[in-house]
Amino acid sequence: MSATAQTIDRISPETTLFESILELIRRTSTQLPDDVVRAVTGARKNEVEGSNADFALNVIGCNIGLAREGSLPLCQDTGTILFYVHTPAGYDQLAFEEIATEAVRTATKKGYLRQNSVDSITGKNTGDNTGPGSPVFHFHQWREPHVEVKVMLKGGxxxxxxxxxxxxxxxxxxxxxxxxxxxxxxxxxxxxxxxxxxxxxxxxxxxxxxxxxxxxxxxxxxxxxxxxxxxxxxxxxxxxxxxxxxxxxxxxxxxxxxxxxxxxxxxxxxxxxxxxxxxxxxCWAYRRRGAELDLSGNVTEWLY
Amino acid sequence: MALVKLATPIDEATIRTLHVGDSVSITGRLYTGRDAVHHRIHTGTRPPVDLEGQIIYHCGPVMVKEGDQWVCKAAGPTTSSREEPYQWEVMRDYKIRGVIGKGGMGEKTLAACKEYGAVYLHAIGGAAQVCAASIKRVDGVDWMDLGSPEAIWHLWVEDFMAIVTMDSHGQSLHKNVFEESKARIEAMKA
Structure with missing residues (x-):
């Protein structure tokens, strides 16, 4: 067993990290960030009352509320699942990727994510959002002592x-x-x-x-x-x-x-x-959220 | 702007009374059908349901099976322009009276709406919960081999809201907005 693997076993129980990522995915799919809510609902005052534009923004506002209250996907196209992760040097990124991928599988079963990963040649849907290139991970190391993970769901x-x-x-x-x-x-x-x-x-x-x-x-x-x-x-x-x-x-x-x-x-x-x-x-359904995690995978702060 | 109540199946005469800008509220059956469904019909497979008088909804819903029952978790419209090569044919061959989607469609579909008597109905893209709230039941599914988002879901809706953006008289809101915005952006060019 490598030194890195021993480190992750010691400092990062899988269940905590798994639960944190799963909750992050749920929030990302169902709760639009505050800055986006402010921008999209604030725009309505610029449109003529009763116009199609006004109707659209009103429906959008209702939709944001329904998704949050019901803990349901804001948009049925839960998109490409993009992880942007910063980790301290020596942190086991491979283990993070495995655990986050497992969280994606569970989020799909729970209906927070649509089955969205399709073989490009055969057209076969893998059914759990995993496969070559799904989900997408962007890892960066940094000199901070903690982990930062941001998730973006970008629809087709x-x-x-x-x-x-x-x-x-x-x-x-x-x-x-x-x-x-x-x-x-x-x-x-x-x-x-x-x-x-x-x-x-x-x-x-x-x-x-x-x-x-x-x-x-x-x-x-x-x-x-x-x-x-x-x-x-x-x-x-x-x-x-x-x-x-x-x-x-x-x-x-x-x-x-x-x-x-x-x-x-x-x-x-x-x-x-x-x-x-x-x-x-x-799109207006601009789903991006994030969290700071300690090395055990506990959320220390929610971002956005 | 009128609010028109529609019940599926719909006859041609009713569809011909609709004009761009009208709001509609639909009650009855909707069949989902998007990329893979249109491609399969285009390559010669007959649809598994009778589409006459019906509306096809360009939608790939989030469906979860709870016990024996499918439950719709989210179901907003998908971008319709991808069906532009195929939609006119489905209007001609299977007498659908409308499609619901987002983003509008092109000249072939606009011509087919006029010739065969159909409309393009625009739902609010991204508003998957508002749309799902109108879906009262999921009564069945066909062509599940295409994957859940691409299958033909048999939805029962009540008061599903949409706006007519292409009518059977040759009018298209999308064409008008494109031309107007093109001229404005050209005039503001850096």
């Missing part, structure tokens, strides 16, 4: 609206902030209501194609009302939301004033030859 409807642009682009412009802005607004235009708007965008400027998409999705871990520390990006985020909300697309694409709730932009360095703008479209 909004995932299908993700786009990656390569600049310069004949219709959208050059390798500059104007080109980036036009690309993001093109994504909003093409998505219309199909990504279950009002949407939230995670954007990465730069990187390679793979890391660009990954980092764009990680922007969605930010709080909706945070401020980007880079003033240039903060301004771009605000401008994109303003313009998107003047497009008239509205909730569900019904027409109206609420098209985007937020846009979160980060950057990665790029090659001289490449300039990608990668966009992750998130």
């Amino acid at each position: 409807g909004c995932e299908n609206m993700n786009v990656q642009y390569s600049l310069p682009h004949p219709a959208l412009g050059d390798r500059d902030l104007n080109g980036v802005e036009n690309a993001i607004l093109d994504c909003v235009l093409q998505a219309q209501g199909q990504g279950c708007g009002p949407g939230i965008l995670g954007v990465c400027i730069g990187g390679d194609r793979g890391t660009g998409y990954g980092f764009a999705k990680e922007q969605l871990l930010r709080l909706l009302d945070d401020a980007n520390p880079d003033p240039v990006l903060a301004e771009l985020e605000e401008r994109v939301v303003d313009k998107a909300n003047q497009s008239g697309i509205g909730p569900m694409g019904f027409g109206g004033k609420t098209t985007l709730l937020a846009c979160k932009i980060g950057t990665r360095n790029r090659l001289p030859a490449s300039f990608f703008v990668s966009i992750a479209y998130m």
Whole structure:
């Protein structure tokens, strides 16, 4: 037995970690985070009373309450199950992955998660949300003494609206902030209501194609009302939301004033030859939650 | 905007009275059917249920078996545009009078709505609990080999709310909003 395995046996009883992850999944699927609830319910005042947009936002508000009260999935598409985990050096990430995967199986049996993992060639559903690439784990080490785990459930409807642009682009412009802005607004235009708007965008400027998409999705871990520390990006985020909300697309694409709730932009360095703008479209049913855990797997703090 | 009560099965004349922007409240049978169901019908397999006058719901619900009974835990609409290659054919061959989904559909479906007498009904995407609250019973399931989210679930609904966004007169809210928003975004270009 390796030294690492001995460590995890000693410090992390499986049942505690399993129960914590299962509860985290339940909360993620059934309780929309407060920052999202505030943004989506607050948007209703901007819409004309009795309009289709008003109807949509009202139903959304009712749905948030019903899911929370009934401990039931907010949306039937419980999406790609994404784990973002930070652990101290020496922590057994393999054991964490096994236990979290088991928690996903149990959450599926309990109906917190839909059976959502399908073999890409045969079309066969594994029935328990596990299989090659499901669930998804992103592990990082850090110098903190505790474990942080964040879970995002990203549905297929909004995932299908993700786009990656390569600049310069004949219709959208050059390798500059104007080109980036036009690309993001093109994504909003093409998505219309199909990504279950009002949407939230995670954007990465730069990187390679793979890391660009990954980092764009990680922007969605930010709080909706945070401020980007880079003033240039903060301004771009605000401008994109303003313009998107003047497009008239509205909730569900019904027409109206609420098209985007937020846009979160980060950057990665790029090659001289490449300039990608990668966009992750998130639906209003923006399910992300997190927890800080001690080394025994107990929740010490709930995040979001 | 009118609120129209519909009971399935629905006749063609009733469907032709609906216009874009109308709200509808549906009571009766709904059959779920999404990607794999449409593909299987398209490749020549007859549906296992009589679809005449019925509504197909683009939905992959969360279902849990409690004892002998299936219970619907969540059931909002899925994105309909993926059925665009197939939907017109199902309207023509099996005389469905409507589909419920989200995001709208394209020209082929719009033309079929006009020619065969059908409508596109938009439910609120993501609102799986509001939709599930209208589902009173799960009466059966077919084609379970496609996996639970892709199977044909026989739902009984009461007062299921939706908005007509494509009608049988050639009108599409989605087409209008797209054109309008395209012009606005073009005008705001950086």
